[in-house]
Amino acid sequence: MARLRIEGRELTLGWQLGAAFGVLVAVALARSAIQAFDVGPLLMVTIGVVGPVIGVAVGIATVRSLRGPLEHVRQTLGRLASGDLTARASVAGPAEVRAVVRSLNSLADQTELLQRKEDERRRGEQLERDVALAVGRHLDLDKVMRAAVDLLGPCLHVDRVNIRLLGESQPAIAAEWTAPGVTPDDEALAAAAPPSLVRLVQDSFAQNEMVVIGDVETDSRLAPEDVNMLRTFPIRSLVVCLLRVGHDAVGVLTLQMANEPRHWSAVELTMIDSLAGEIGIAIDHALTYRREQEVVTRLEELDQAKTDFVSSVSHELRTPLTSIMGYVEMLEDGDAGELTSEQHAMVEIVERNSRRLLTLIEDLLTLSRVEAGRFRLSIGRVSVAGVIENAALAVRPAAHAKSIALATDVASDVGDIDGDAGQLERALLNLLSNAVKFTPDGGRVTVSAQNVEEEIEIAVTDTGIGIPLEEQTALFKRFFRSSTSQQLAVEGTGLGLAIVKTVIELHGGDVTVESTPGEGTTVRVRLPEHIESAARVEEGARQ
């Protein structure tokens, strides 16, 4: 209604203008006629009547010729303003109006182009973000490439997208996406390697450029026989782009149209270039990750091989030891006749050193079993006092030889605990022999046990040479030997404490060391009275 009213007013205005114009023309004509011809009043009257009529007629004609085209322009402007950038006015009406319409259309053309570019740019940025997000989400190489082609294909409206990895061998297609109904690219193209296309790709890559072929049928850079070959795949249009990380190329990205030529706009190509950068980085990360995984696997295999080796060598050593110890035993038993005391002393040395060798083999085997996750405790109720007693008994001869006073002090409330008696005894014996080994002649070694906060604490204290503070943390590592033990040429392998720690920890306990160089060392072992479950022991064994 408002519109009609406005039109009505315009119309009225048109009439009024036309009439006013007519009157003015009539008056002017009358005046000039009077002046020029001195016409009579009749003529004056005639003119007075005809003038306004002409004026009105002219007014009507003017309004009619302007009204249609201007209205059309007005409507077109309205559509453009409301966002329909495809709206154009048709060129019609008076020359001036036509000029206006042409300017308007040209302006609309430019606006639409700008808008399209802006949209494309924004789409490109969004796609770039999506691709970066999608490929960055994975560390697995195949997933990275899968994500990239799956996203690029539909977004870039191509028929095929594929990625080939460069490197080891012939770059086979590592990932591909094809539009529905499009036959996948196959290795046939790579195998056929159309020479002019290969040359084009090589030249472009050498100059750090991508290959853009809008239409293979019209591209003069391609040889006719190669075009024939491309036609059979079919490939009509393609973009080939290096996936680069810095100066290193990791792969090649190919975008193809199967049957239709395509104009690849500058904006699109810039976008493809950026996307190739994102994908290149993601592939590089995945490749790095894969290489690291391979290194880890290799190291694990080496570690396993080492464990197996130690285990098999230890086993192999046991057979000759069986003979050495067995025949020595026969000699000692007098099976080959009575030995002189000198011979007996010598045989005893052989026997003792065989035992040492055996202990070393046992330790190596134990550690290899621990590492292979095959070390198991056989848990039962163990008398702490009994374990201490046995260990002290075993080390007493060595202590006696060095005039070391060996004392045991087990509190009366220390009873039985859950544990593997053999392994606990072995651990304690290890600690005691260390104490004796590192205590000078005439010193003192004490082993005590007491209840501390519902745990049993066993402490082995000596008045030995002590351990430098900076070496105390490394003490329980395999093959660690303190500087003092090396200076004093105390024999040992550095395996003992590593085994002690393993055994105690498998029992759910821990071992700590306090030592003052020159004064002595105390090793404290804490053991829970109950091992919560067998599962925990199993778990510990597998670590």
Place this chain on the structure above:
Amino acid sequence: VIDHEAPVLVVEDDDDVRKLVMIRLERLGFPVRGAATGEAGLESAQAEPPQLLLLDIYLPGIDGWEVLRRLRENEQLARTPVLVISVRDPNGDPFEVDGYLVKPFRAAEIEAMVTRIMGRDGEGIS
């Protein structure tokens, strides 16, 4: 019924260890036979069924477990008591045996094991 006249068979590829074990068993008063391979051991067992088999596991050719498998398939030999001479602790072994002699072992261990197996079987009969 344990045939105390039947030999104790020692299957062990290491000559020195085999000889050592055989000497120890002879000292205990057993007639003893030795074999250096699983195949030779099986032949010996078939020719002269032993009252006890001491069997090493790591053998050239067929290993100790294969010897044991074939022994158990043989009706005549299936119930022969077996003492495994091994370099390792029994752990997940495929056959149940009468005992393990873990290398290196002392004379007293051989004696105790053999006496235990023979004695137990003796009780079983009576």
